Amino acid sequence: xxxxxxxxxxxxxxxxxxxxxxxxxxxxxxxxxxxxxxxxxxxxxxxxxxxxxxxxxxxxxxxxxxxxxxxxxxxxxxxxxxxxxxxxxxxxxxxxxxxxxxxxxxxxxxxxxxxxxxxxxxxxxxxxxxxxxxxxxxxxxxxxxxxxxxxxxxxxxxxxxxxxxxxxxxxxxxxxxxxxxxxxxxxxxxxxxxxxxxxxxxxxxxxxxxxxxxxxxxxxxxxxxxxxxxxxxxxxxxxxxxxxxxxxxxxxxxxxxxxxxxxxxxxxxxxxxxxxxxxxxxxxxxxxxxxxxxxxxxxxxxxxxxxxxxxxxxxxxxxxxxxxxxxxxxxxxxxxxxxxxxxxxxxxxxxxxxxxxxxxxxxxxxxxxxxxxxxxxxxxxxxxxxxxxxxxxxxxxxxxxxxxxxxxxxxxxxxxxxxxxxxxxxxxxxxxxxxxxxxxxxxxxxxxxxxxxxxxxxxxxxxxxxxxxxxxxxxxxxxxxxxxxxxxxxxxxxxxxxxxxxxxxxxxxxxxxxxxxxxxxxxxxxxxxxxxxxx
Amino acid sequence: xxxxxxxxxxxxxxxxxxxxxxxxxxxxxxxxxxxxxxxxxxxxxxxxxxxxxxxxxxxxxxxxxxxxxxxxxxxxxxxxxxxxxxxxxxxxxxxxxxxxxxxxxxxxxxxxxxxxxxxxxxxxxxxxxxxxxxxxxxxxxxxxxxxxxxxxxxxxxxxxxxxxxxxxxxxxxxxxxxxxxxxxxxxxxxxxxxxxxxxxxxxxx
Numbered sequence: 001x002x003x004x005x006x007x008x009x010x011x012x013x014x015x016x017x018x019x020x021x022x023x024x025x026x027x028x029x030x031x032x033x034x035x036x037x038x039x040x041x042x043x044x045x046x047x048x049x050x051x052x053x054x055x056x057x058x059x060x061x062x063x064x065x066x067x068x069x070x071x072x073x074x075x076x077x078x079x080x081x082x083x084x085x086x087x088x089x090x091x092x093x094x095x096x097x098x099x100x101x102x103x104x105x106x107x108x109x110x111x112x113x114x115x116x117x118x119x120x121x122x123x124x125x126x127x128x129x130x131x132x133x134x135x136x137x138x139x140x141x142x143x144x145x146x147x148x149x150x151x152x153x154x155x156x157x158x159x160x161x162x163x164x165x166x167x168x169x170x171x172x173x174x175x176x177x178x179x180x181x182x183x184x185x186x187x188x189x190x191x192x193x194x195x196x197x198x199x200x201x202x203x204x205x206x207x208x209x210x211x212x213x214x215x216x217x218x219x220x221x222x223x224x225x226x227x228x229x230x231x232x233x234x235x236x237x238x239x240x241x242x243x244x245x246x247x248x249x250x251x252x253x254x255x256x257x258x259x260x261x262x263x264x265x266x267x268x269x270x271x272x273x274x275x276x277x278x279x280x281x282x283x284x285x286x287x288x289x290x291x292x293x294x295x296x297x298x299x300x301x302x303x304x305x306x307x308x309x310x311x312x313x314x315x316x317x318x319x320x321x322x323x324x325x326x327x328x329x330x331x332x333x334x335x336x337x338x339x340x341x342x343x344x345x346x347x348x349x350x351x352x353x354x355x356x357x358x359x360x361x362x363x364x365x366x367x368x369x370x371x372x373x374x375x376x377x378x379x380x381x382x383x384x385x386x387x388x389x390x391x392x393x394x395x396x397x398x399x400x401x402x403x404x405x406x407x408x409x410x411x412x413x414x415x416x417x418x419x420x421x422x423x424x425x426x427x428x429x430x431x432x433x434x435x436x437x438x439x440x441x442x443x444x445x446x447x448x449x450x451x452x453x454x455x456x457x458x459x460x461x462x463x464x465x466x467x468x469x470x471x472x473x474x475x476x477x478x479x480x481x482x483x484x485x486x487x488x489x490x491x492x493x494x495x496x497x498x499x500x501x502x503x504x505x506x507x508x509x510x511x512x513x514x515x516x517x518x519x520x521x522x523x524x525x526x527x528x529x530x531x532x533x534x535x
Numbered sequence: 536x537x538x539x540x541x542x543x544x545x546x547x548x549x550x551x552x553x554x555x556x557x558x559x560x561x562x563x564x565x566x567x568x569x570x571x572x573x574x575x576x577x578x579x580x581x582x583x584x585x586x587x588x589x590x591x592x593x594x595x596x597x598x599x600x601x602x603x604x605x606x607x608x609x610x611x612x613x614x615x616x617x618x619x620x621x622x623x624x625x626x627x628x629x630x631x632x633x634x635x636x637x638x639x640x641x642x643x644x645x646x647x648x649x650x651x652x653x654x655x656x657x658x659x660x661x662x663x664x665x666x667x668x669x670x671x672x673x674x675x676x677x678x679x680x681x682x683x684x685x686x687x688x689x690x691x692x693x694x695x696x697x698x699x700x701x702x703x704x705x706x707x708x709x710x711x712x713x714x715x716x717x718x719x720x721x722x723x724x725x726x727x728x729x730x731x732x733x734x735x736x737x738x739x740x
Contacts, residue, residue, distance in 0.1 A: 109546070112548065112555065116555075175562050179555055179559060179562075180555070182554075182558060183554050183555045183558070186551070186554060187548055187550065187551040187554070188548075188551075213558055213561060214562075214565060216562070217562045217563070217565035217566040217568070217569070218565060218566075220566055220569075221567070221569035224683075225569075228658070228675075228679055232657075232658035232659045232675075232678075233664060234658045234659075234675030234678070234679055235664070235671050235672055235675050236573055236577075236672065236675060236676075241664060241668060241671050242581065242667075242668020242669060242671060242672050244576070247573065247576060251569055251572070251573075
């Protein structure tokens with residue numbers, strides 16, 4: 001033991017003094033091992049999706065065909081979307097950090113159903129393999145966009161069935177993870193940990209899990225209907241047989257809008273853990289943050305129609321959906337105010353996790369406020385299906401969920417591996433990622449407002465500057481992420497041994513050794529106070 | 536590793552297990568909920584066509600299958616009671632009866648489907664695609680919903696077979712029978728969905 005509370009030799013990563021073998025990894029029901037397996041799988045798919053994104057940006061660097069033909073471009077944005085949404089962002093924080101730390105934060109030894117947890121991972125991998133097959137099988141990558149809108153998805157000659165079925169299987173994995181977390185949080189909290197003594201990351205996962213359970217089945221059945229439509233011509237979405245393509249859009253967004261909250265709620269939970277630690281201050285408005293997670297989950301379920309303002313809906317429904325969209329912004333803003341109030345007069349320690357958390361707040365606010373422009377009926381008609389939308393949801397999904405993921409990685413890293421990364425290099429890669437990110441996506445707001453449509457392979461001369469800057473941003477961001485991953489990978493192998501509590505955190509994971517033992521706790525703690533009791 | 540690890544995963548929580556099953560049942564209801572929504576939309580849009588198409592279904596076989604499933608739900612519930620009263624043999628036999636009833640349901644379904652297919656009524660057939668729109672959609676819904684339900688019957692049968700085996704081996708007993716209860720819950724769900732499908736497809740005509 002080189003550092004206080006360090007436990008490199010007896011951790012969950014070891015078995016009998018040696019590193020665990022691959023077989024031990026693949027059959028382990030330890031929630032931490034499963035979390036790490038999700039992390040590595042997601043990292044691989046994230047890099048694949050990112051490379052596809054960089055290739056698309058390279059194609060768009062100047063007008064005309066540069067490195068790929070239009071059909072390849074269509075396949076690329078579809079597969080980029082499917083990989084990033086279904087394989088990276090939706091499982092992302094919940095499956096990785098939820099698995100790694102939620103049981104520890106509530107004082108449990110594992111999740112409620114450890115075998116089911118492992119099975120969810122395997123189902124995830126099956127879904128991932130199907131998604132990859134859809135890219136390479138004979139008929140070519142699906143070219144419908146990740147939304148699989150009917151009637152094109154029911155008639156396109158590409159591998160839509162594989163793509164759709166991949167999404168269905170991944171949804172099943174997501175449901176099982178959500179179910180597992182709900183039961184875990186209900187049944188396995190340590191003695192004395194009442195609901196309002198639970199840390200806020202588990203709170204956000206609890207709200208997320210309910211969305212996973214209640215929304216995912218709808219898209220599941222919808223995707224099956226697409227397959228049936230293609231194989232058997234049942235006609236549900238085919239106007240020639242009396243069906244209605246708009247009905248598909250409704251069914252799709254009933255899930256896929258709540259899915260946005262599956263992505264962002266755990267991200268908010270991570271930020272809520274990081275900010276009190278690095279301000280060394282009790283979190284401001286604990287209950288408001290906890291309840292606002294549930295409010296976002298509840299109201300977020302009812303706003304799907306704002307994706308369809310231009311598809312054909314009654315004025316009354318459009319006004320109703322617009323109103324609800326504005327209402328859902330309120331609990332999100334409550335969280336932002338609470339984070340800022342927590343920082344106010346705190347003793348702020350500007351370490352990499354906090355830098356990423358602050359970046360999250362900055363990017364999330366830009367993404368959120370531009371979301372309101374899209375949520376109001378008049379302005380949406382102007383910017384619908386333009387690059388503005390692309391910029392907006394990348395600010396939320398990548399700037400929000402993605403940066404929260406980076407923040408979580410830098411925050412919990414010493415606990416996961418028992419070693420520390422190089423802080424200086426973490427800071428340098430942070431600068432690259434934040435600059436690259438804004439350079440990549442901000443110009444898209446501008447050219448979107450000027451009328452650049454999304455998903456277009458080619459464009460007019462007048463959008464040249466915006467596209468050029470954006471592509472440069474993609475390269476800078478790519479360099480930043482490569483540096484970050486290299487720094488973390490190096491830290492995991494050869495970094496200095498980390499102590500039990502490097503940041504001075506107060507939640508339960510900081511009271512056990514780094515890395516934890518397989519059992520997490522020698523003795524299950526009894527909880528007597530709130531989680532963030534800083535002086 | 537697995538030995539040292541299995542020690543702590545042997546944690547048992549019957550209430551938690553049942554809670555998990557109930558949540559799973561919610562997701563199944565929502566899965567069919569999407570189809571009920573599609574049904575509601577098109578029934579509203581093409582009520583006359585739905586009326587005509589529904590009269591083509593065999594109400595006798597539908598009713599028979601409803602009775603079969605209701606009885607099977609009863610036998611599985613009795614099987615749970617039997618195990619609680621520590622009567623393994625009876626519990627096992629009741630599970631076998633449940634499985635036989637499930638099989639009878641599928642046999643009936645097979646005859647129903649083959650009669651339809653014999654008359655060229657199946658999704659994508661020339662006859663069905665050239666019917667009036669509402670009738671095409673009705674048959675699409677009929678086959679999609681009953682096939683998905685039939686798939687759930689098969690899954691339920693596999694689940695109950697595993698459970699019956701464990702009852703036989705004494706792994707499920709009066710002390711530890713949450714798996715049987717969960718299997719029963721699932722079977723009731725399969726029954727319940729049919730209780731909705733039956734009037735929507737067969738009776739409202």
